[in-house]
Amino acid sequence: MTSAISLTIRKYSWKYAGNLAFWIQRLTGLGLVFYLILHVHTIHDLRDPAKFDAALATFSKPFFKLGEIFLLATVILHAMNGIRLTMVDMGVGLTKQRQVFWYFTIGLGAALLIAGALPMFIYGILRHQP
Amino acid sequence: MSARVINWYLQRVTGAALLFLLVLHFWVEHFTAEVRTPHGLTFAVIQQRFFHNPWFVAVDISFLIIALYHGLNGVRNIICDFSIVTKPMRNVVTVALILFGLGVAYWGIMAFVGNEHLNPLNPKGATVAAAR
Amino acid sequence: MATYQIRVARSGSDGATDSFTVELDHRMTVLDALFLIQREQDPTLSFRCSCRVGMCGTCAMRINWQPRLACQTRVLTLKADTIVVEPLAHLPVMKDLVVAMDPFFEQWKRVKPALHPDPKRDPKKLAVVPPTSEFGKQAQGKRDCITCGACYAACGIVGSNEEYLGPAAINKAMLRLMDPRDNAVDERLEELNDENGVWRCHTQFNCVAACPKGINLTDSIMKMKRSLLFPKKFHDKRNFVDNP
Structure with missing residues (x-):
């Protein structure tokens, strides 16, 4: 089993952006589908206001705020990579795909993540009032 | 055009739509003035929002359906990447995913439709919000 | 001339690789190294090639985890002293580096x-x-x-x-x-x-x-x-x- 896994890992060129982007897109996509289902389950509690407010109170705890920042990172990765994929589909920047991945998806994505996560970290975790 | 082309194309179109809707969603739930209070987002905020502007329901429901299509189409793509799932099995997978998606959509839509607390024509629901 | 360690995947026992030490000129290719091994060290080593100028596509194999043509890959360009040579992935191995296409x-x-x-x-x-x-x-x-x-x-x-x-x-x-x-x-x-x-x-x-x-x-x-x-x-x- 371990040899099969190591063979799989060695079989593909991980240093190339496209393969890495493919796995990022796949894993974040699966994670977001899972989150969507959980989210719909929470939203269903709108039928019972007390239960809904209790759920929201739980989700404003620092641990869940940290999870929210992680969710933001997942969304940004999936979205920026999705824009890159749409560009590939349209035939834009095919010869510069590594630069597009590293500078656009990862670089601009990291900048957006910091911009979005900083207020969430400051107001959700540092200045959290129970 | 075959269904496969349309699926491929719609995956891109819904992706672009989700990008727009997600930014809107993120803004509305985290940064608008009504949630920047010590309590943050509460049921009362959502209720006031819905009474004030019922289009929120339409946006939320279309957001849910677009996201479900995009996500479950992606899951189907992943499953089809494995040849152990043969072509007849893929039809079963497709039907199962559609049924699953319809179930989740029903569960989500039921949060708004037929919900007495969010009905703008129901004054009893408004009193619940006022009591808080 | 430089010394290179060539690790070649062999089909005999499961997952085994054989290591060979060869002296190679910087202009020599991986295919030259394989020929050197076959002639001087292990005549049972199997691999395929025909044109040697990169126009027939016979000698494709996985060299340092990347499919390449052995005749077009100079050892110098790999920037490594150890060169791992394996058969192409996803294709059934017939013997050593020879795969069924x-x-x-x-x-x-x-x-x-x-x-x-x-x-x-x-x-x-x-x-x-x-x-x-x-x-x-x-x-x-x-x-x-x-x-x-x-x-x-x-x-x-x-x-x-x-x-x-x-x-x-x-x-x-x-x-x-x-x-x-x-x-x-x-x-x-x-x-x-x-x-x-x-x-x-x-x-x-x-x-x-x-x-x-x-x-x-x-x-x-x-x-x-x-x-x-x-x-x-x-x-x-x-x-x-x-x-x-």
Whole structure:
């Protein structure tokens, strides 16, 4: 089993952006589908206001705020990579795909993540009032 | 055009739509003035929002359906990447995913439709919000 | 001259590699190293090659975890003292570095790679393809495919779905679909639009990185995906050979 896994890992060129982007897109996509289902389950509690407010109170705890920042990172990765994929589909920047991945998806994505996560970290975790 | 082309194309179109809707969603739930209070987002905020502007329901429901299509189409793509799932099995997978998606959509839509607390024509629901 | 450690995958016992130490000139290729080993150290080592100038596609193998042509890979360019040589992935190993190319050519055959001429067309009339036309531009680099199987071995989707067409077959199908002499449009489009056709490509770009001829295979696959939105344009080949 371990040899099969190591063979799989060695079989593909991980240093190339496209393969890495493919796995990022796949894993974040699966994670977001899972989150969507959980989210719909929470939203269903709108039928019972007390239960809904209790759920929201739980989700404003620092641990869940940290999870929210992680969710933001997942969304940004999936979205920026999705824009890159749409560009590939349209035939834009095919010869510069590594630069597009590293500078656009990862670089601009990291900048957006910091911009979005900083207020969430400051107001959700540092200045959290129970 | 075959269904496969349309699926491929719609995956891109819904992706672009989700990008727009997600930014809107993120803004509305985290940064608008009504949630920047010590309590943050509460049921009362959502209720006031819905009474004030019922289009929120339409946006939320279309957001849910677009996201479900995009996500479950992606899951189907992943499953089809494995040849152990043969072509007849893929039809079963497709039907199962559609049924699953319809179930989740029903569960989500039921949060708004037929919900007495969010009905703008129901004054009893408004009193619940006022009591808080 | 420099000393290199060559680790060669052997098919005898499961997953075994043999290590050989060879003295190589900086101009020598991996294929030269394999010949040196075969002549001086282990005559049972099996590998395939024929033209030695990178135009036959016989000596494709995985060198330092990347499918390459052994005759075109100079040891110096690998920037490593240890060179790992393995057979191509996704293809059944016959012995040592020799693989059976059957799975690759089974998919290749699916898209009817040979010319299927239009019976109504006068075969004596030459097809005029201006280099500035769509077909002229696409054919420039993309007809260089030597069917070495490097893209097929590099593709991650082939690893989980061996019924996927593979990059080389799709590239060939695109060139044939644009060819003004060819008539088998619907059959090829049907194979391309199959569940295991172009739709299985998720743009990993592994094939582009591996192709020893530098063909942008992902570009071909994406062109075919977009073309399937308007498949009727392949019935009028003037779309591809008329000057813009």
